[in-house]
Structure formats: structure tokens, C-alpha cells
Amino acid sequence: MKKRIFMLLILILLVACSNDRVTPNERFDSFVNDWNEQKYEKLYDMFTSEAKSTFSAEESVLRNEKLYNNLNVTDLKVTFSPIKDDDLDAAMDKGVAKIPFRVEMNTIGGPIQFNYKATLKLEGEGENRNWFVDWDPGFIFPDLKNGGEIKYTTTEPKRGEILDRNQMPLALNDDIYEVSVIPDKLGESADQAKKDIAKLLGVSVESIDGKLNQSWVQPEWAVPIAKITKDNEKVKNQLLQISGVQINTVNGRVYPGGESTAHLTGYLRTVRAEDFEEFDESKYAADDMIGARGLERLYEEQLKGEPGATIYIEKENNEKVVLAEKEVENGKNLTLTLDINLQEELYDSYGEDAGTAAAIDPKTGETLALVSSPSFDPNKVMYGTTEGYMEALDKDEQLPLINRIVSTFAPGSAFKPITAAIGLENGVIKPNEGFEINGLQWGKESWGDYKVTRVSTSNGPVDLKDALVRSDNIYFAMQALEMGKDKFTKGLHNFGIGEDFPLTYPVTASTISKSGEIDNEVMLADSSYGQGQIQMTAIHLATAYTTFLNDGNMLKPTFFTDEETGKFWKKGLITKEQVSTIQDALRAVVTDGTAKDANNDKVKISGKTGTAELKQTQEEKGAENQWFVAYPTDSKDILIAMMVENSHESKTESPVKKVSNLLINMKR
Template identity: 55%
Template sequence: MKKIALIFSLLSLFLITACSNDEPTPQDRFDQYISHWNNQEFSEMYNMITDESVKTYPTEKFVDRYQNIYEDLNISNLQVTYEELSEDQIQTAMDNGTAQFPFTVEMESIAGPITFDYEATLIKETEKGDEEEENWFVKWDPGYIFPAIQDGGEIGLETTEPNRGEILDRNRMPLAINDTVHEVGIVPGDLGDNPEQTKEEIADLVNMSVDTIDSSLNQDWVEQDMFVPLKKLPPSAEDTVAQLSELSGVSFRDVSGRVYPLGEAAAHLTGYVSQATADDLEELDAEDADQYDADDTIGQRGLEALYEEQLKGEEGAVITAVSENGEETVIAEKEVENGENIITTIDADIQEAIFESYDGDSGTAAAIHPKTGETLALVSSPSFAPDDFLYGISQSKYDELQNDPQQPTLNRFSATFSPGSAIKPVTAAIGLHNGSIVPGEGMEINGLTWSNGEGWGDYEVRRVSESNGPVDVTDALIRSDNIYFARKGVEMGSETFIDGMQQFGFGEELPFEYPMTASSVSSSGSIDDEVQLANSSYGQGEMETSALHMALMYTPFLNEGDMLQPTILADAEQEQVWKEQLITNDEATLIQETLRDVVEAPNGTAGKAQDADFPISGKTGTAELKQTADEDGEENGWFVGYPTEDQDVLIAMMVEDTKDRGGSAYTVEKVTDILKTIK
């Protein structure tokens, strides 16, 4: 009997222990709640609060409120932790049916990090469902969201938009700034007897549809005596403002807006800002995209886009708990950080002078300080008005720009073009340095054409003028002799010629803040055909370069053989060398003196530069754009020029379609006038 009683006693103890182990503990239950909280699973959390809490706080005061507050405050990196109970504390809680858990909440918000401590109470209740089983539930109140609203109140958020940084030139003159602009709007009650006609007139003047105007007027908050904003107008829209002022119901207010004082002259350089679109945000990293709201502006094109991170600044924010009697408690605060100003090396006067000199012509130009590498101007013509895109461009205006054969929205200064004879000083420098060209050594050239034998078929290299006697490198540069450079290129051979061009930066990205297309000797990077090699030697063939790179390739002639590194930022280190000792000082001096003779000599190709009352040096170039020798193609005219003595500015300018306007002489005239204007 004793043995049977002992077995029964042990069996009973096992069953009691097993039942005890299956019973949920408050700690296990709070673990689940915390897990849902960290994952922001608010519906699941709501299913774990007490019956009394459910009666006090229906779904919209729990699930919806959590979601709205966390979304409005941009809550992220949420981490809720708590102090675990000891075994004795758990047993006491099991016996009493209630448990307390001090916990800590940490999170990131729109106003910075937030941390608070609170205490959770869990109560054992009958679980909701078909089977009446007991479980632990959280006794919830709004203090779990933020302790400051435990006894009621609301969460407030106030944001402060940063001022966008401004883009300035080297003299702190404005390129892209924040200024006062007119915002046109309508007071609905003042539209007069014929509101539909008035709206049509307004729509026509501000490039909006009547439907868009109606959408603004039909917003829920609009009342008859309220100002309803429609569109910002730039300071240049004075005529439009005057016409709008005569219409019934139209009103204005001054607001802050982005202004581009140089307009079209610097549009490709500065770019513009516009309201951030879904496509814009998709191109950003998730972390960067979170920094933008639906109505925020973002840089489009140019420096506005390139330096978006520095320019945009960071929004300021204050999160407050507002009690039922109106008292505010600050939960988190982040000061607004205005955007940084970008001080460039650009000279607004030079930028504007070059653009105006185009006078509607197509082309591109770069101006640099040849002794420091500072970029003074980057010009693309024709251009567009950045205000059109900033303040809303009409579809008809957009279509007009896109269909314009001159392609005003094409950024030419970041693109590459055939350099023509403007590359000859570089070919000369390569030849002088590798020994294939010897100073003073003449080449016998007869006639105006040359072919290197049967392998060339009917193709011939043509020069503009015949020479009187042997042609040396100086004479070849002065008269721009294609045959001399073609023969020297063939003599060097493809490998040596390409290597020399690579020494001058061909096939390599420019070490420059603004992205530029790399210059190339050919579409493939190699030259396998002798005719192509001959043509490439004087800037034809498939060779292409940008205006900025062209300007930089002349800096070794003025800096004892060193090619400078360009910069567009005023605070960047100046006089940085990109390519060291490409040529010797003697070779640089020879070419520099010859570039003066190109202007000064009676048979030089840049004689029009003598019109200035100070000496100018430089080299012309005519790039023929045709697929075959027999084709009558267009021509682009180049001139790279600088003041011979001061040497504080060097301009590389290309004008398209100069064939019937004097060729490169047309460009020489423009560069000369620019230098006369800015000197």
C-alpha cells in the first residue's frame, strides 16, 4: 500500500508541474507585446490590452492614433526594452494576477532622438475567444505613446523649413538666390460678373488650365473672401503682373522664391529647382528620399542638382505634448539647419558676356584662369529660362523647346565636339616632346593636297594655303597647315599619337566637380586606319573634346609644361596640377610664342584678334562635319584665345555652322569682343 501511495503522489506532482509550465507567464506575454511594438504592429498590440482599456480606448484611439503619430513624426529605429522579472517576482505575479514591468522606449523622429521610461502593468484576465482561458493583458493608457499625455492631451508638431543655400560667383554676385517673388492668387468673391471669362484670362497669362484654377478654388478650406494662391511669378514677369492686376479678383502677395539673375546665360550651369516628384525620389537612396516631403523642392540639372545635399539644408522640428488646458511640454526639438552657400569660381560678368556674344548662335565655350585652373565661365547656347521650369512651364512652351532644331535644352558645355585645328598646338607639343617634330626643321610640301599612296584611294588631305619653302612647326601652326600635321601624325604612328593624347587627358574623366563627357581620339579609343590617323592629327577624324578640356590643354604652354586641374569651387585648392611636365619649358615657350604669331603674323589665321588694343594669342580651328570627302557638310568654328601679357583668362569657344559666316574668323571676332569687354 505504501508503494502504491508513493507512486500516486509522484504522478500527481508531475501533473501539477506540467500544468504550471503550460500556464503563460506575464513575462512571456510582455515579450510578445514588445515584439509587436518594435515592429509597429499596432493591431496585434491592441488585441493584447485589457478589457477595461479596450472600453476606454476604441480602435481609433489606439491603432489609428499610434499609426498617425508615428507616421507624422517619422518614427524609425524603434527599440523597446524592459527589465526582466526574477523567478520570485514572476511567482508573486502569478499568485496576485498582476505584474509590473518598467520599460524604456528609444526612437528616432523628425525632431531627433527620443527616449523615455514608463511602467507597464499586466493583469491576468479571461482571454477573448470561444474557450475561456486566462492570459495576461496590458493595462494601457496614452502614456505608453508618450508619458506627457498619460492623462490626456495631444501631440503637436511644428516644422521650420530651411532656407536653401545660394549659389554665388567668385565676387559673391548671385547666380541662384532666394529673393522676394510675386505669388498671384484669386479672391473668389471678387471675380465679378463673368468669373469664367476672368479665369480664362488668368489661365492664359500664367500658363495654367482653367481646370487647375478650379481645383484650387474648390478646396474645402476656401471661402469667398480668402486669398487662394495659384502660382509664383519671377521678378522678370513684370508685364504679366501688370496685366493680371487689371483683372477682377486677382490679388498678389510677396513670398520667398528662387531667383536666377543671369537667366538663360547661366541656365545650363546653375540648373533650377522644382517640386520633388515621385521619379526624383526613386532615384535617391531610401534614407535621402525620407528627407523630402511632397511639397519640397529639389535641384534639377546643373549646380542645383550637383550640390543638392549641401544646398537643401535640414528641416527644423519641435514635437510637443499639449495638455487639455493648453500647456505645452517639449518632447524633442531639432534646430533648423539652413543650406550652405556654394561659392563658385565663376565670374558672372564673363559668363554673361560670352553668352550674349552668341546672340542666338549655337555653340559652347569655357573660360578659365590659365594660371590657377579656376573655371570662370561655362556657356551653352542657345539656352532656356530657368524660371519657366521653376514656376511651371506650359505644355506648349515645353513642346516648343523640345522641338527647336537648335536644341536649347542640350547642355553643350558638358558634351564633346570635333576640335578641328584648335588641337594642332597639342599635336605639336606631343611631337616636340617625343622628337618626331624638331624646331626649325622644315618639311617640303607641294600643292594644296597630299595623299600617302594607293592605300588611301581617292582621299587627300587638303590645306588652305601653299607655303613658300619648307614648312616647320611654327609656320604650320601660324598658317594652320593640315598637310604638315597629317604627315607628322602618320610619322609618329597610331600608338605614339594616341599615347600623347592620353598624356593630355584623352580617354580620361576630367578631375572636375561638374560631370563632363570624356574626350576621345575615336569612338573605339583606337585608330587602326592611316587616313583616320592623319585626320585625327589635325583635329578631324572621330576625335572629340569638350570646350573646358580644350582650354585646359593650352595651360601647359603657359605653365612650363604643367596642365592644370580645373575647379569650380572657390574654396578648393588652386593651382593644382593635373598632368605634370607634359612638355619642357623650352617647348612650352616655343608654342606660346607661336600662338602670338597666329594673331600677329600677316599669314596667321587669327588676324581679327588684332582689333583689341592689347595683344591676344591663340589658335583657330575649323571642324568639318561630314561623313565623306565629297560631302558638303557643316563647319564649326573654334578659337582658343587669351591676353598675351596678363594671361588671367583663357577662352575656348566653339560656334556651330560658321561655314558661310567666315569660318573660325567668326569665332575669333567674338572672343576678341569678349576679351575687350571684360578687360
């Protein structure tokens, strides 16, 4: 019995003393782990009684957490050097241990690192006896130990601008007007005043009330309601007649090209939660602007820049101790190869018509214009005074919000020179060999009722030049069948159809078909004259034509001025002799063929027309998209591919007249 009692006393004694054997190294390791994981609530429980009596949780742990959040602390790393065995026994006996540690972190002001020393004390009785950390503000930053306040300043970067090849702005930072309302000064007719303001700004009264009722608003404070561009001077003056309205000049984003460049530049909007799936949330405040579409979105990170910041401790004597400092990095400008004058002329030529166009320098590969019509005004989207502007655009049957620059379309007969090049290269097409073609329709018995149709009959055999001049579908269908799908498909791949297009401004890849293959003879025949399921962007079609102006080599297009020009995307597609054959035919298309409307006495033009009929069956009468791809015959210094949608409903001119007029104006 005595033996059992003795063993029980020994066990109780061991339990009571077990925490005495927890080393300061082990205890501080737990402290550091919680610190690294930012489990601040656990840290305070490990403070010494003296530290707890001196500093509340709010003054220590919660302050630490708030500071870390304000300073955007990331990559926090706390490490320490454990007490060596030789010194550990002495520390255990004294009940006091000193452990050096190091803190490293990244902040809005850049990296911060420091060394400090922690004092741990053995406290408590029985099961509660343990090592506790004698915390002081130096654990946050050493210079805080003897007092001071952490402060920081930030400098917002200037957003990079988007410029054309001649440094003309397409998106720039400029003065705009910020319209504010002072609630106290609206007067007795406040409701009517808000209605008048809403009407002039194109917003709802509810949206104004929502801003005036924000929690921070004081009756005598000016509350920002909207922003308008400087060209809205009339609206500005009318607003200033309303009691309680205040207008200040602030900096904003402005798009001088308006509708003509909207699909390229895009615009800005207030950052949203879903943006952080793509961009770093730590780099944005709640009311920051971010690219919403176009180049503003695609190159958001380059355009935005990096804010500058200084983190410092301000002492009681106003002494400043700088902890970290990062210079502001303004956003980078984007300089495009585009020419804003050409861009605007090409866009304006559409009038009320829908479509897309691309212009390229056939000697260098520089993209000179990319147009999508109809369009929208990014200035009105951001600062508009038209109520429901975006809703009206969304309901517009011509789909002005669709970016046709990046979209693919059936190229129609504008594709025939590519088929000609493929056939010449593989030896199936012989330029002077004529085909006997009778009537306006042709087909094989195995096709059933399906027929290939041409627009006019021929007098005698049809050769390559005649087929291009009169745009003979039957000739090209016959030649494609003679080639077979393998040779024809190989030729399409040689022209980059079916692979990513190498333009820095991303566009949809042109395709042979939905499956990527030519499945049957009918599809092969239709594909030869740009129907079937062939789909191309305007810029790819324009680029393909550079083959005929560069001795059979297709240029690699460029979009930014810092890209190397004059490089080839595809080499050796046809020979110089074959190039000459196609050039002669393209000139004859204008002088004697389907593009006679482009023939004039002011500038010689070469090119190829195309009509793509949009229908599901041969019996249908579908809408037609008309193409014209052309260049000045002599100078060969610009190549334009233009498409007009639903050309039967065109309210202005055909693409042939639009392009020829533009080329004539350029030569004046």
C-alpha cells in the same frame, strides 16, 4: 477502460492549463516584436479588458500609428528587461507582472528615448487564458499618461544661394508675386475673368479650374494660381484690374543671370515621386520644391538644408513638455569661381548662334565662365507668363535645352598644339625640321581614295611653326604616322583624354574614339588635327592650353572658391623650351596666320583656330564647327576656348572676332 478515461482527463487538463504556463516575458516579447515592426492592429488584441474598455483602438493603436507618421518616426527600437527567474514564479502565482522597457526613435525633432514600465495581467478562461498588457497613453510617451496632446512645430530652412566669385547672386531667394483667385469674387462674368487671367499668366483655363476645384477650396478663400517675378509689374497691374484676383508678395527662387547661367544653375520644380529614387522622401512634403537640373539638382542636399522642429506635449493648463527639439539648418551657399560679368558677355557674344565656351584663369585654374548657347530663362520656366514656353524650347531646332557645357565635340585644328606638344615630348617632332609637302592633298596608297587635305600650299619645307600658323593638316598627319599610334595615344592620355575630367562641375570625359583606341592609320592621321573620333569639352580644351602657360604643366581646374587653386593635374608634359616654341607659334597664328582677324593695336592676342567638319564621308559637304582658343599674349591672365556650331550659318561673328572683341573690352 477506466485507465483510458483517466488519461483523457489528464490531457484535457493539460490543454486547459497550457496558456497558464506562457510566461509574461514571452507574451511581452510578442508585444514588443509587433511594436517594433509597427503591426499596430495586433497590439490592441493584447490589451487587458480594462484597457480596452478605457481606450478604443482609435485612441490607442491608430493614434500611435498616426503620431508616428506625423512625427516621421524612423529607427524605432523597443527593448525590455525580462523578469528574472526568482521573481517569475511569484508573478505567475499573482497573475500580475511588471516589466520595464525602453523606447528609442528618431523623429523630425531629433532622437527621443524614454523608459517606462508595463503591467501585464493574467486574464481569460481555458484556452483563452493568457497575459495581457495593461496599456495606457504613457506607452506612447510617459508624459501623456495623465493627459495632454502631442503637438509639433516646424521651421523651414532657407535655401542656400548660388553666388559668383564676387558674391553676385546667380540663384537667390527673393520676393515674387503669388497670384490667387477668390472664386466668390469672380462675379457674373467668371468665365471671361478666368480667360483673361489665363491669357495674362500664360496658362490654360483648365489649369485654373483644376486648382479652383480642389477639395479643400471654399468659395471665399484665396486659391493660389501662379507666381510671377517682380519685374512683371505690368502683368501684375493688369491682373489686379480683374475682379477676384488677389496678389501677395511671397518668397521664391530667382535667377538674375537668366539665360546666361541657366544651364549652370538649373531651376526648381515641385517634388515628384521619381525624385525619391535619389533623395530621402522623409525630408519632403507633397508641395516642396526640389532642384530640377543644373547645380540646383546636383547640390540639392547642400542647398536644401534641414528643417527645424519641436515636438512637445501640451497639458490642460497650457504647460508644455518638450520631447525633442532640433534647430533649423539653413542650406549652404555655393560660391563659384565664375565671374557673372564675363559669363554674360561671353554668352551675349553668341547672339543667335549656337555653341559653347569656357574661360579659365591660366595662372590659378579657376573656371571663370562656362557658356551654352542658345539657352532658356529659368525665371520663365518657373514663373513665366508665356504659354507653352517649355514646349517651344523643346521644338527649337537649335536645341536650347541641351547643355553644351558638359558635351564633347571634335576640336578640329585647335587640337594641333596638343599634337605638337606630344610630338615634341617624344622627340619625333623637331621644331626646325621641314617636311616637303606638295599640293593640297596627301595620302598613302593603302588608304585607297582617302586623302588628307590642307587649305593652302607652302613655299618650301613645312616646319612646326609654319604648320601651326597655316594650320597644315598634312604636316600633322605625317608627324602622327611617324610617331605611331602607341606614342601618340600615350601622349593623348598624358593630356587627360580618355579619363574623367577633374572639374567639380561634372562634364563628359573627352575621348580618343568610341572604342578608346586608334584603330587604323587613317584614324591616326585624322586624330592629329582634331578630327577622326577625337571629342573634347570646351573646358578640357581650355585647360589643355594652360600647359603652354605654365612651363609645360597642366593646371587642375577649380569651380568653387573653397577649392585649392594653382594645383597641377598633369606635370612635365613638355619642357620650358618647348613651351616657348609653341607660344611663339600661337602668337604668329594671330599676326600672320588663320586668326588674323584677332590682330589689333589694342591688345596682343595669341591663339589657335580650328574647324571641325561634321560629315560621314570625305565626299560629303558637312556643317562646320569653328573654334578659337586664345589668351592675351602679355598678361596671360585669361584663356578662352570658344566653339560656334554650324559656322556657315552664323548670324553674327566668327569665334575669332567674338573672342578678340571680348579680350579687347576686358583690357579697356
